[in-house]
Amino acid sequence: MTTTSLNISVVEKRMYRISEAAAYCGLAVKHFKALCPVQPVALREGADLYDKRDLDRWIDTVKDDSGAQTHDDILARLG
Template identity: 40%
Template sequence: MKAELPYWPAALRLDQAASYCGLSVDTFKKVCPVKPIEFTQSSRGHRWLRLRLDAWLETIDPKDPQTVRVRRRIGDMLDKSPEPITRRRRREQT
């Protein structure tokens, strides 16, 4: 049985926008440069446009050499290096 993909509305709430990007809400708030549109004065009325999120996500494509600077800035925002983490091998006990 095939799992169906979720339906994503054109304008997403904060939790939906973070989930759409595959990020936690806290991380999404730190790194996403896309500004929400305001349906109401309340922060609950903010919505992120899916098309703008798609455009932003395309700019951080790891296979595109032109996006290296963008990826580095996101790593800086998270206080992490953009380089992949390498793990040390455990020493074998004898």
């Protein structure tokens, strides 16, 4: 019997397009645009990207300030 090895390297993205950033935060793009105070980074002209670390800090702040326990409570605090 032959054994085959598959060596896969996965690089986790740090910068997200708006649709990816919204999905990462669990929001629809229209809600993300309305609620998210994080400013995108212009790495090159026409390429505004959201830093995952900035998104994490925003979410952590919302969670820490809210004391919310449910998904709906957290979403309400985002606004």
